Amino acid sequence: MSITRRTLLVGSAGLAAGASVSVPLLLPKYQFDRRQKRSRVAILNVDHYSPKLDNILEAALQLFPIDVVGKTVALKPNLVDYLPGDAINTHRSLVLAAVECFRRRGATSVVIAEGPGHQRDTRLVLSQSGYDECLGSEKVRFVDLNRDELVRRQLLASYTDMKDLWLPRTVIEADFLVSMPKIKAHHWSGVTLSMKNMFGVVPGTRYGWPKNILHWAGIQQSILDICATVPVHFAIADGIIAMEGNGPLNGNPRQLSKIVLSNDPVAADATCARLMGLEPNRIPHIREASRFLGNSCMALIDQVGEKLMPPKIPFEVMPDWEHLRYSL
Amino acid sequence: MLIDRACPRRLERWEWHSLWPQLSPHVDDTAVALLAFVREDKSLVRSGVQWLERTVQGLRSPWSLASAVLALAAHRKPTHSTAVCLGSAADLSRLDDTSTLAMICLALNSYNTLSAFGVAI
Numbered sequence: 053m054s055i056t057r058r059t060l061l062v063g064s065a066g067l068a069a070g071a072s073v074s075v076p077l078l079l080p081k082y083q084f085d086r087r088q089k090r091s092r093v094a095i096l097n098v099d100h101y102s103p104k105l106d107n108i109l110e111a112a113l114q115l116f117p118i119d120v121v122g123k124t125v126a127l128k129p130n131l132v133d134y135l136p137g138d139a140i141n142t143h144r145s146l147v148l149a150a151v152e153c154f155r156r157r158g159a160t161s162v163v164i165a166e167g168p169g170h171q172r173d174t175r176l177v178l179s180q181s182g183y184d185e186c187l188g189s190e191k192v193r194f195v196d197l198n199r200d201e202l203v204r205r206q207l208l209a210s211y212t213d214m215k216d217l218w219l220p221r222t223v224i225e226a227d228f229l230v231s232m233p234k235i236k237a238h239h240w241s242g243v244t245l246s247m248k249n250m251f252g253v254v255p256g257t258r259y260g261w262p263k264n265i266l267h268w269a270g271i272q273q274s275i276l277d278i279c280a281t282v283p284v285h286f287a288i289a290d291g292i293i294a295m296e297g298n299g300p301l302n303g304n305p306r307q308l309s310k311i312v313l314s315n316d317p318v319a320a321d322a323t324c325a326r327l328m329g330l331e332p333n334r335i336p337h338i339r340e341a342s343r344f345l346g347n348s349c350m351a352l353i354d355q356v357g358e359k360l361m362p363p364k365i366p367f368e369v370m371p372d373w374e375h376l377r378y379s380l
Numbered sequence: 381m382l383i384d385r386a387c388p389r390r391l392e393r394w395e396w397h398s399l400w401p402q403l404s405p406h407v408d409d410t411a412v413a414l415l416a417f418v419r420e421d422k423s424l425v426r427s428g429v430q431w432l433e434r435t436v437q438g439l440r441s442p443w444s445l446a447s448a449v450l451a452l453a454a455h456r457k458p459t460h461s462t463a464v465c466l467g468s469a470a471d472l473s474r475l476d477d478t479s480t481l482a483m484i485c486l487a488l489n490s491y492n493t494l495s496a497f498g499v500a501i
Contacts, residue, residue, distance in 0.1 A: 135404075171406060172406070172408055172409075172443070173406070173407065173408055173441050173443045173444045174443075175441040175442065175443060175444075175480075176407070176439075176441040176443070176444050179440060179441060196477060199477035199478075199479060199480070257479065
């Protein structure tokens with residue numbers, strides 16, 4: 053068969069067009085690999101909130117080689133809105149215990165920083181959830197991330213079409229960022245843990261409530277872009293009273309009696325998911341994050357503290373997420 | 381949708397249907413909705429105003445208080461005690477966000493603020 057110049061030209065043009073469409077789909081959406089060789093996770097059994105949590109937390113932090121001497125520490129709890137009970141927001145006693153521990157470890161400043169995603173009136177959430185009184189008595193600074201000074205940052209991953217985000221200066225300039233989620237099932241993202249908790253750093257005054265732009269850009273994709281751009285140095289997850297079912301607001305409290313600590317947010321979230329009786333690698337943002345942000349595979353996680361024991365009955369989840377549950 | 385979000389009776393009905401636990405309406409959203417309904421005399425709007433009057437009693441948060449003062453003033457309800465509470469809020473001196481400060485200024489001068497939007501009180 054002879055190939056004419058015309059056939060060759062048409063064929064080449066077709067190949068070039070095909071490549072221009074398919075190559076971007078094949079390219080990775082991240083340009084770096086932040087994974088540690090091994091990650092460390094500690095599981096603590098704690099069955100109630102108390103003012104003595106700082107001693108428990110202090111003992112657990114000694115299992116990690118953390119150096120915050122001379123550093124600014126930002127603690128990012130999960131404060132969404134207020135309903136009576138302890139299942140929605142990261143409990144104040146755990147956050148204040150973390151403040152105390154990082155101060156003892158020589159941090160120059162420790163701030164609590166959050167931008168609630170559901171309630172615009174952050175002060176109201178603080179007062180209703182009991183934070184206001186504690187913040188005053190402990191002399192802790194709180195920064196409302198919905199209204200902080202903003203800095204434009206180019207995103208370091210491209211799972212969404214957003215090229216950049218305006219982010220709060222307090223978070224960008226913190227030397228050591230600690231994500232402190234509440235362990236909850238979530239109707240749209242499967243779970244909300246230390247990575248999903250980072251939605252709270254995106255300012256509502258710029259992007260709306262409940263962080264509309266991120267929902268439109270894709271929740272799983274946004275989680276990955278944010279966590280790639282704003283590194284979480286440590287995670288402390290509140291699972292003493294967790295939430296199952298229709299989280300993050302309308303689910304049911306579930307006594308899990310666990311606090312999870314990790315120097316890797318992906319490992320923390322994978323472990324929390326296992327404690328909920330859910331398969332972490334079926335959760336899209338955890339599975340994808342394990343390619344470049346951290347480790348979800350148990351073989352790469354050094355488990356310290358209590359043993360990882362999945363519950364006999366997995367957490368209830370919304371029907372769309374039923375496939376996450378370990379088979380009974 | 382605006383009425384669903386703003387008025388407690390309606391919200392409760394919606395939540396009863398979906399069998400979800402009740403989420404309280406937000407003061408600031410309710411206040412903004414009531415400002416939009418300032419010329420309406422529907423029972424849902426009246427119940428929203430009554431809800432706001434009741435709810436504002438125990439509030440100490442400047443943003444919500446300021447929103448409530450503006451809405452109640454627009455609906456010709458007494459706002460003096462709420463405005464006093466707002467002006468003397470303990471943490472006003474610690475406020476560093478300009479949107480809340482602006483809202484407080486607008487609320488403490490509610491007559492002129494509402495006049496600027498064509499609402500006579």
